[in-house]
Amino acid sequence: MKLPLSFYQRTDVTVVARQLLGKKLVTVTSSGLTSGVIVETEAYSYCERGCHAYNGMTKRNEVMFGAGGVAYVYLCYGVHEMFNVVTNREERADAVLIRALEPVDGIDLMQQRTGAKREKRITSGPGKLTKALGIGRGWNGTSLIAGEVWIEECRRVPPAKIMASPRIGIDYAGEDAKLLWRFSIRENEWVSK
DNA sequence: TACGTGATCACG
DNA sequence: GTGATCACGTAA
Numbered sequence: 001m002k003l004p005l006s007f008y009q010r011t012d013v014t015v016v017a018r019q020l021l022g023k024k025l026v027t028v029t030s031s032g033l034t035s036g037v038i039v040e041t042e043a044y045s046y047c048e049r050g051c052h053a054y055n056g057m058t059k060r061n062e063v064m065f066g067a068g069g070v071a072y073v074y075l076c077y078g079v080h081e082m083f084n085v086v087t088n089r090e091e092r093a094d095a096v097l098i099r100a101l102e103p104v105d106g107i108d109l110m111q112q113r114t115g116a117k118r119e120k121r122i123t124s125g126p127g128k129l130t131k132a133l134g135i136g137r138g139w140n141g142t143s144l145i146a147g148e149v150w151i152e153e154c155r156r157v158p159p160a161k162i163m164a165s166p167r168i169g170i171d172y173a174g175e176d177a178k179l180l181w182r183f184s185i186r187e188n189e190w191v192s193k
Numbered sequence: 194t195a196c197g198t199g200a201t202c203a204c205g
Numbered sequence: 206g207t208g209a210t211c212a213c214g215t216a217a
Contacts, residue, residue, distance in 0.1 A: 042212070050212075060201060078198030080213050097212060127213050169212050192213095 002150040008068035013094035017043035022157035027133040028148045036101030040184040046093040050173035053093035063141040064093035073140040080127025102190040125192040
């Protein structure tokens with residue numbers, strides 16, 4: 001079952017980021033179906049400097065300002081596509097970055113897409129998992145309810161297994177870089193390094 | 194630790 | 206227009 005809009009449209013993005021751990025992210029393309037369990041996320045809110053939406057709407061972050069339940073995909077460092085889930089209601093531009101997955105379905109297809117020689121770690125990192133699942137910038141703004149990408153229930157993660165730490169790669173955010181808004185499943189081998 | 198890579202954004 | 210910057214990954 002796809003998670004309903006009400007899951008995404010809640011007002012506290014850190015709650016959504018925590019609860020996405022243990023859920024399954026699924027994509028379907030003409031090449032087939034791929035999926036993985038979410039083991040690492042980061043929360044971003046228009047209220048803090050780490051967020052693309054902090055300085056208001058631009059062409060890039062436009063979909064963040066819509067209601068929750070759609071994908072926000074952008075290119076980073078000219079090389080990597082990053083997949084985010086938009087949360088909260090309209091004008092409250094929050095999102096959760098999916099940083100790592102534990103592969104479940106379509107592992108052969110993931111290897112094919114990434115050109116990975118060995119099976120290990122093809123979805124342990126935000127840039128790698130989009131490649132493995134066939135997610136590109138063309139999916140920016142795509143609904144997570146109706147389209148070829150969605151998130152569904154999978155595993156229950158007890159609160160004690162959830163670790164909170166500072167987000168990666170946002171030194172420019174000053175004090176906000178210290179927020180413990182990165183969430184991961186403790187001792188899961190697929191969490192990024 | 195260093196750097197490729199190209200879109201984006203805040204300047205004019 | 207232009208230039209600095211960037212929510213990474215890999216090689217060394």
